[in-house]
Amino acid sequence: MKIPFNMPFVTGKEIRYIEEAIKNAHLSGDGPFSKKCHAWLEKKTGAKKALLTHSGTAALEMAAILADIKPGDEVIMPSYTFVSTANAVVLRGGVPVFVDIRSDTMNIDETKIEEAITEKTKAIIPVHYGGVSCEMDTIMNIASRHNLTVIEDAAQAVMCEYKGKPLGSIGHLGCISFHETKNIHSGEGGALLVNDENLAGRAEIIREKGTNRSAFIKGEVDKYTWVDIGSSFLPGDMTAAFLYVQMESAQDIINRRLEIWNSYHDAFLELERAGKIRRPIIPPECRHNGHLYYLLLENQEKRDAFISCLKKKGVHSVFHYIPLHNSPAGKKYCRTEGALPLTEEISGRLVRLPVWAGMDDDTIKYTIRAVEEIISGHAE
Ligand SMILES: *Cc1c(COP(=O)(O)O)cnc(C)c1O
Numbered sequence: 499m500k501i502p503f504n505m506p507f508v509t510g511k512e513i514r515y516i517e518e519a520i521k522n523a524h525l526s527g528d529g530p531f532s533k534k535c536h537a538w539l540e541k542k543t544g545a546k547k548a549l550l551t552h553s554g555t556a557a558l559e560m561a562a563i564l565a566d567i568k569p570g571d572e573v574i575m576p577s578y579t580f581v582s583t584a585n586a587v588v589l590r591g592g593v594p595v596f597v598d599i600r601s602d603t604m605n606i607d608e609t610k611i612e613e614a615i616t617e618k619t620k621a622i623i624p625v626h627y628g629g630v631s632c633e634m635d636t637i638m639n640i641a642s643r644h645n646l647t648v649i650e651d652a653a654q655a656v657m658c659e660y661k662g663k664p665l666g667s668i669g670h671l672g673c674i675s676f677h678e679t680k681n682i683h684s685g686e687g688g689a690l691l692v693n694d695e696n697l698a699g700r701a702e703i704i705r706e707k708g709t710n711r712s713a714f715i716k717g718e719v720d721k722y723t724w725v726d727i728g729s730s731f732l733p734g735d736m737t738a739a740f741l742y743v744q745m746e747s748a749q750d751i752i753n754r755r756l757e758i759w760n761s762y763h764d765a766f767l768e769l770e771r772a773g774k775i776r777r778p779i780i781p782p783e784c785r786h787n788g789h790l791y792y793l794l795l796e797n798q799e800k801r802d803a804f805i806s807c808l809k810k811k812g813v814h815s816v817f818h819y820i821p822l823h824n825s826p827a828g829k830k831y832c833r834t835e836g837a838l839p840l841t842e843e844i845s846g847r848l849v850r851l852p853v854w855a856g857m858d859d860d861t862i863k864y865t866i867r868a869v870e871e872i873i874s875g876h877a878e
Pocket residue numbers: 552553554555556579580582583625651653654674675676677686687688
């Protein structure tokens with residue numbers, strides 16, 4: 499048995515749509531397939547405007563420009579996240595300010611945000627870990643009282659909900675990733691969701707190299723020229739063709755991931771009752787998408803031993819994140835508000851198990867048995 503941690507899912511229809519994109523003879527950005535992807539995203543999320551990008555990282559970078567992050571401005575976020583959340587701010591000269599996470603969801607601890615706010619604070623970036631929502635009512639309320647922009651890092655959270663609202667559509671801006679490790683993907687890919695209507699026009703300009711090309715194509719202006727800062731953030735239409743197939747199958751893909759997630763969750767209940775592990779906690783107001791399944795082990799030593807034992811049984815598991823405040827760039831460019839005890843503890847105890855839509859039942863059963871054998875062995 500060799501069970502990889504991730505296998506990018508393909509439906510089989512991708513090649514047909516890519517051929518179609520080639521026949522359409524519009525291979526640059528915003529061709530027919532890009533438009534379909536935008537419409538799908540707008541329908542699923544209710545965002546005022548959805549714009550495909552090259553990556554979730556690129557969407558975060560656009561969001562940082564749109565939030566007008568200037569040198570010295572502060573942006574509150576968890577340290578327990580992927581580097582791109584912080585990098586987007588640092589690239590504008592801004593300073594990420596880290597606060598601790600909650601022990602149940604690993605999301606930013608909303609009760610710690612307010613004490614991190616200073617005169618320089620411009621925005622908050624809640625990261626929906628594993629597609630499980632942050633406490634968005636509280637975060638939006640803090641943001642509106644302090645006049646801050648909320649950028650949801652919904653990279654992992656396609657088709658997830660908080661109190662019935664799609665993630666990525668609650669803050670002023672939302673960023674989604676279509677990297678091959680995410681639920682639906684185009685190899686590399688992403689999207690920016692613009693929920694604040696006032697930012698929609700500028701979002702199109704920034705994405706088109708700082709020009710008003712989008713308005714020109716729509717006939718809204720009669721000249722197409724350089725009007726703002728920007729870059730080339732739009733993917734070609736072949737990428738969009740690949741992605742659109744995945745969007746059409748999104749519900750099936752997510753259903754399968756949830757089946758796998760639930761198989762793990764049911765199987766590991768006994769180990770949790772025996773006090774050997776902790777399983778993920780999903781608050782009742784959150785609907786997730788089976789993006790990732792993790793276990794919390796007793797300590798880092800046991801977690802690391804568990805990963806190598808599982809590897810000997812042919813199952814590839816991984817840990818993450820190295821907290822950003824402990825990384826070389828994090829120390830150089832960021833500020834930490836108070837201590838981050840939970841961030842440090844959890845990053846040492848957490849292990850992620852394989853979850854990918856193509857996993858068959860035997861593979862799931864094998865993985866479950868391997869986990870049970872190792873964890874039970876540890877207790878003796
Ligand atoms: C994947 C991910 C990103 C970056 O997305 P890319 O498409 O890989 O650039 C950002 N934030 C989080 C939380 C992610 O999981």
